[in-house]
Amino acid sequence: MPNLDDVTRGRILFGGDYNPEQWPEETWHEDVRLMKEAGVNSVTLGVFSWAKLEPRPGAREFGWLDRLMDLMHENGIGVVLATPTSSPPPWMGRLHPETLPRDEEGRTEWWGGRQHFSHSSATYRRYAAAITEDLAARYGSHPALTMWHINNEYCTFDYGDEAAVTFRRWLQDKYGTVEALNAAWGTAFWSQGYDGWHEVLPPRHAHYMKNPTHVLDFKRYTSDMLLECYSAERDIVRRHTPHIPVTSNFMPMWVGQDAWKWAAEEDIVSVDIYPDPRDPLGAQSAALVQDMTRSQAAGGPWVLMEQAAGPVNWRGVNHPKPRGLNRLWSLQAVARGADAVCYFQWRQSRQGAEKFHSGMVSHAGEHGRTFQEVKQIGAELALISDEVTGSHIKADVAILHDWNSWWAGAQEGRLSTEVDYPQVVRAWHRALWEAHLATAFAHPEHDLSAYKLVVVPQLYLLTDTAIDNLLAYVRGGGTLVCGFLTGVADEDDRVRPGGMDERLRELFGIRTLHEWWPLDAGETVECEGFRGTLWSEEIEAEDGVTEAVYKGGELDGLPAVLRKGGARYLSILPQPAALRDLLADAAESVGVRPVLEGIPAGVEAVCRGELLFLLNHGRDEVTVEVPGTHRDLLTRGSVSGSVRLERYGVAVLAP
Secondary structure (H helix, E strand, O other): OOOOOOHHHHOOEEEEEEEEHHOOHHHHHHHHHHHHOOOOOEEEOOOOOOHHHHOOOOOOOHHHHHHHHHHHHOOOOOEEEEEEOOOOHHHHHHHOOOHHOOOOOOEOOOOOOOOOOOOHHHHHHHHHHHHHHHHHHOOOOOOOOOEEEEEOOOOOOOOOOOHHHHHHHHHHHHHOOOOHHHHOOOOOHHHHOOOHHHOOOOOOOOOOOOOOOHHHHHHHHHHHHHHHHHHHHHHHHHHHHOOOOEOOOOOOOOOOHHHHHHHOOOOOOOOOOOOOOOOOOHHHHHHHHHHHHHHHHOOOOOOEEOOOOOOOOOOOOOOOOOOHHHHHHHHHHHHHOOEEEEEEEOOOOOOOOOOOOOOOOOHHHHHHHHHHHHHHHHHHHHHOOOHHOOOOOOOEEEEEEOOOHHHOOOOOOOOOOOOOHHHHHHHHHHHHHHHHOEEEEOOOOOOOOOOEEEOOOOOOOOOHHHHHHHHHHHOOOOEEEEOOOOEEOOOOOOOOOOOOOOHHHHHHHHHEEEEEEOOOOEEEEEEEEEEEEEOEEEEEEOEEEEEEEOOOOOOOOOOOEEEEEEEEEEEOOOOOHHHHHHHHHHHHOOOOOOOOOOOOOOOOOOOOOOEEEEEEOOOEEEEEEEEEEEOOOOOOEEEEEEEEEEEOEEEEEEE
């Protein structure tokens, strides 16, 4: 299958979403001049162009896109051509209201925004296939075409009548009989038993808490229905252009897609990343998504499809990026495996809902700070492209993550709304990031044998296959560190006897998990050597070694951290420094160490291939000790012994 290397060919792709239909045609040539000045070599066209391409049912207006494709090719700029199916034209909803999604309250999501399509609508799918077919037939052989971009940020839920039909079909394929569904959903509770498939609906508004397995299956179904939409369009373009790779952009840590399953269906994995410039952990938040995306790409290069050159427009307060931060975060993505650095969007819109969302060319124009910084980034990416593209990152540590566990753990009737799964994952990734340990992500059923250390922040739901996989990993000599509330439920969200699977209890040396003790917001519990947050558990040890106990309160003297052989269980979430030190010690015990010793606070050090990236996320200059002599690819100078990094400074060192 085609891949990202077929597109980059030794260059880091640099560019972004280009929406020239928003501008008079004379602007296009000005855009091309500025693109060449900035080193842009790739643009994405057509993401939101359906109404312009098909202004009325069956009509086709390709002339403007013909001219754009030719213009890009004439100027050496490759085109990532999008199918425009994320935003149907108004006529579709007017003529075919069944194509509009409905929320769980039964309200219609009307046109006037975007993503207003029902993934289950046969009519929507027919129109989407038709426009995709015509785009692929017309542009499949165009020399500017480098990649297909299917839809955009799939994220639509639908609880309507057509969704009810396809939901039943999905459930029939999964369970076979309504009796099996009743058993899986536990419908004996609250008199919910179904007598026939016709009685099953999406989990619409209910008087009180909904059946959690019903909701869990609906989330699985929604991810699968959106994947069906993607796959249908992918198959069309692939039939016309089997040599052109296909992608669709993920949103970061988005709850609505099982991205492990999706990534397996893509030629190239791409993602949109928008950290908050005011967030002191914005760089770590970005690093988490970068590590996850690289892992979904099987450790290979990936595409940063969208980022902001300045402010976004959807936070409560939308701050611009200080000088240097755009460059820093762009190079951070490259350090962590990206072979494409792209933006939403090329030119900042003057109208519409996102006119205050930044562009590579801001409202200040070509003389504005934003564009001047974009030019610098483009020039520097060109300097390092030859030595970075196609290279990989070696990670000896894996974080296990699963969307099914996230979905199940977020049920209405959970023990604590303070426990937010993404925040728990971020806390564990932060600990590894601050310890300067290269980290990958993996699904709990993946082969884990390549990793020296595997950590499980929290996996409330684990399949039998996943549990057996963890046991086999530890028995094979692997080291496992596991967080609280893990292995509680099976794939049907049925609580396992004892509140934790007995195989896991044996693995960690736990005799009995007597009770869960969630903590209030801001509450901490004292443990031996640190303080814990969010959660605590009343555990009785069997043959596990108690490494830390609770001090004071109801759990005084009981195990907070247990270890048995290569497996360790944390019944709390230690505060950040304590979790960092604990995981760093676990890593060191199996020979996993940072790429450099004595890295100053705020500096990130990442090895990609033979290159060492040093990124200063702090606002003060720092000196980083670097043994030996290196070439700095950005300055073209020689470095011996140490590197001085200015505020938001970056060095890319080659042997």
